[in-house]
Amino acid sequence: MATLRDVAREAGVSVATASRAINGLGNVTAPTRAAVMAAVKKLNFVPHSGARSLTRKKTDTVGVILPDLFGEFFSEIIRGIDLVAHESGMHLLLGNMHGSTHETAAAIAAMRGRVDGLLVMPPDLKPELLSDYLDPTLPTVLLNYDAGSLDLPFVAVDNYRGAYAMTEALLASGARQVVHIAGPKHNRDARDRQRGFVDAMAKVGGVRNPAILPGDFSEESGAKAARLLVEGQLPADAVFAANDQMAVGLIAGLAEAGKSVPDDIMVAGFDDIPLARHLNPSLSTMQVHIDRLGSTAMMLLLRILRGETLGAASATILTPALVARGTTGGVASAHTPA
Amino acid sequence: MATLRDVAREAGVSVATASRAINGLGNVTAPTRAAVMAAVKKLNFVPHSGARSLTRKKTDTVGVILPDLFGEFFSEIIRGIDLVAHESGMHLLLGNMHGSTHETAAAIAAMRGRVDGLLVMPPDLKPELLSDYLDPTLPTVLLNYDAGSLDLPFVAVDNYRGAYAMTEALLASGARQVVHIAGPKHNRDARDRQRGFVDAMAKVGGVRNPAILPGDFSEESGAKAARLLVEGQLPADAVFAANDQMAVGLIAGLAEAGKSVPDDIMVAGFDDIPLARHLNPSLSTMQVHIDRLGSTAMMLLLRILRGETLGAASATILTPALVARGTTGGVASAHTPA
DNA sequence: TTCGCCTGTGTAACCGGTTACGCTGTGAAC
DNA sequence: GTTCACAGCGTAACCGGTTACACAGGCGAA
Incomplete structure (x- = not known):
């Protein structure tokens, strides 16, 4: 060459x-x-871009560190990021923490000298640990993570309000015994959604200790919850799954047990993955524009790279919107509003 | 720092x-x-990895250039690549050609000095052009692209055989008038699938000029095909869409027009995206392990990086498997074999 | 004519690592 | 007591670009 x-x-x-x-x-x-x-x-x-970036001290690349690369959620985030990055001639370097804390540290370290900024999504990491790993001189924006004490800009979804609204809606539809399928224990999104559910049940439904089944955001854990529900004879006229993936598994499990949705039991999810509106009956859920999560974060990062100094104050909270579809007795057919 | x-x-x-x-x-x-x-x-x-790679002449990074980042197809590919790359401590640098030839050249050029090898998926690029852009000294593996004269290793799906098999299956199920919804005109996958369809119709069904509707792999174009079909009174008892995405749109369109699947008309797709088995009725399709496309290509690239010299002879052809589900009258419920 | 300035180009230092090569000092072999 | 091998460490060149600074020549002003 x-x-x-x-x-x-x-x-x-x-x-x-x-x-x-x-x-x-x-x-x-x-x-x-x-x-x-x-x-x-x-x-x-x-x-040779590598050599060039050495003197220019600019790589025109941003590092993206995600907990995993599985499923539509992450691909939508990446798409959103790429959309904005591409317009500014930026490249994307993908890092994957593969679920382990140790890998997270390695992934962040490996980015040094390769990127101008970082987009990190650490859903189950403690803030103190995170600050140990992060390079304070490297512009960083957090995805879906409110790191209060760290003073880093972030983009997050208002999981609490979303869950509260969905629970409220279920109660308004006549449900009396709403069961929640929770997400992973130390996942922030999952915890916020659970809090929203519990609070709404207490304030709106007047229920103190609503039933909560464990889950881990996987389809399989949704199916498992269905079995628990049916075999355990847990009385329920509505189930609010902490994400769509589990709702999908849940619905399949209920169908196997001969339960009809929404007639015997209503089901609601969270995220509005593309699959949601294609189910039959279509899935009621909280719509999160996942790609916007990525593009918004990327725009924040670009502003920092242009010289602005942004802290936690520049955080953006995306409010999810309720989409009522077939599984809560709304429009029964597929193809409700996109 | x-x-x-x-x-x-x-x-x-x-x-x-x-x-x-x-x-x-x-x-x-x-x-x-x-x-x-x-x-x-x-x-x-x-x-500083940038400086380090300058002397070591190794970046521990592979460039991945895809036509787009939209939809499950690409996210699955990336996941497959990452799976293998991660095991070898490699990072992924994403390039996106955003559909334009000019961008493709830019994306490839930008990779110089940043990566040790390239994974490129250029579905609608002419081989001659591609060879102009590619750096002959940079190990490169092609995704889903047989670049005959270029002597580069590639991983591809046997689209022709897959389409042939599916068409055959539709005919065996009793269909007489099978209509094909084609993909984009200069997309190789699309063309091969169409050829497979046409040949099977001729040899197995004895039909010379089977009906073919235009499409572009998008859900919308599937819905459009449904309208053409119904309004144009095109006689058909089965439709074979060139990909699942279009099949999904098609089914929705048919439902709107009051047509029942599979009773009035059978539907089949290609790819087996995760959504396929969740539809109701579930979608019959050709199963392509999309993630394997990525992981296989990545493994080939790793071998080259380890010193082996691989040419077009090392190409891997993945044969898709037929998955008969509800839309062709198979098992009517969702959740057939995964 | 001389001075100064401005424009176009060259020399060399530098970015932050790696590594060939040379130097020093130790212990073993003679 | 030499000689020699070798282990441990330092100096400096190098990777492939960018850029501060120096320098030569052309021009207008005095």
């Missing part, structure tokens, strides 16, 4: 001039520039 | 020794190493 020196030699100029010509700096005469460009073409020269 | 020189100064050794200690080279005494490590801890030193 040709280097800048090769090009300079070929064009009969110095490396400085070659560099200037290639980067379109003003102080080069037209003939000189033409000669350099001809050499570039001839040698098929492409600048 | 601390540099290696800072660490060396702090530990009272030379940069060479510091480097050796940090990288675990043998020729450093235990006390010296301890001193260096203490300095690393104290200064919070993290090696």
